[in-house]
Amino acid sequence: MKISQLAKYRLNNINWLVNFGVATTLPGVIQAQSLSLFIKELNSDEWEGTTLVVGNKITDYLAKKHTNKYQHWNSTVKEAKNVVENDIIPKIIFPESEKDSMTDNLKWDLVNYLLEDAYSTFLQEPFFFDGLINVYEAGHMPCGWSGTWPAGKLVIY
Numbered sequence: 001m002k003i004s005q006l007a008k009y010r011l012n013n014i015n016w017l018v019n020f021g022v023a024t025t026l027p028g029v030i031q032a033q034s035l036s037l038f039i040k041e042l043n044s045d046e047w048e049g050t051t052l053v054v055g056n057k058i059t060d061y062l063a064k065k066h067t068n069k070y071q072h073w074n075s076t077v078k079e080a081k082n083v084v085e086n087d088i089i090p091k092i093i094f095p096e097s098e099k100d101s102m103t104d105n106l107k108w109d110l111v112n113y114l115l116e117d118a119y120s121t122f123l124q125e126p127f128f129f130d131g132l133i134n135v136y137e138a139g140h141m142p143c144g145w146s147g148t149w150p151a152g153k154l155v156i157y
Contacts, residue, residue: 001072003079007117008087010133011110016092019139021157026138029154030146035098038157041144043101047155050145054128055112058119066122073115080114081107102141109133109142 021038024031032038041047062070084107094102113129120127132142135156144155 001069001076001118003076003083003114003118007114008083010137011083011088011113012091014133014136015139016136017094017139017141020095020141022139024138024140024156026135026140026156029135029156031140032143032155032157035095035157038141038143039098039101041155041157042098042105042141044144047144050149051108051112053149058112058116058123061124062119062122066119069119069122076115076118077111080111080118083114084110105143106141109136 021035032041059070059073062073088110089103089107092103092106109129109132113133116123116127116129131154135142135154140156142154142156146153146155
C-alpha cells in the first residue's frame with residue numbers, strides 16, 4: 001500500500017489553524033468555548049480513547065478481512081509518518097504555549113488519515129479521520145468527542 005498523492009496534496013493545501021478559536025459554521029460539531037477548554041478536551045483520556053478505538057477498528061478489520069493487504073501496514077505507517085513529519089508539520093505555526101500537545105495530536109490525526117485513505121477501498125464509510133481533515137481544512141482543530149463514539153458529536157476549536 002502506498003500513501004496517495006491526492007491525500008498528500010490535500011494536506012499540503014490546508015491553511016492550518018487559520019480559524020483556530022473562531023466561531024465555526026461547520027455543521028454537526030460542537031465548538032469548545034475557550035482555549036483552556038480546548039486544551040482540556042485535547043488532552044483528555046476520552047479524546048485519546050475515541051481516536052484509539054477508531055484506529056483499532058481499522059486495523060482489526062483489515063487484519064481479519066484483508067490479511068494480504070494488512071501485511072503492508074507497518075511500511076505504510078512508516079511512509080505516513082515520514083510525510084507528516086517532513087512535509088506537513090514544519091509548515092504549521094502552533095501557539096507556543098500549547099505546541100507540544102497540539103503537535104502530538106495533529107501528527108496522530110494526520111498519520112491515521114493517510115492510513116485510512118491508503119486502505120479506503122477496503123474499509124467501510126464513514127471515514128472518521130477524513131472527517132477530521134474536513135475540520136482542519138476549515139481552519140479549526142478537532143479536540144474531543146461529546147458522547148460515546150460513534151454516537152455523539154465532534155468537538156473542535
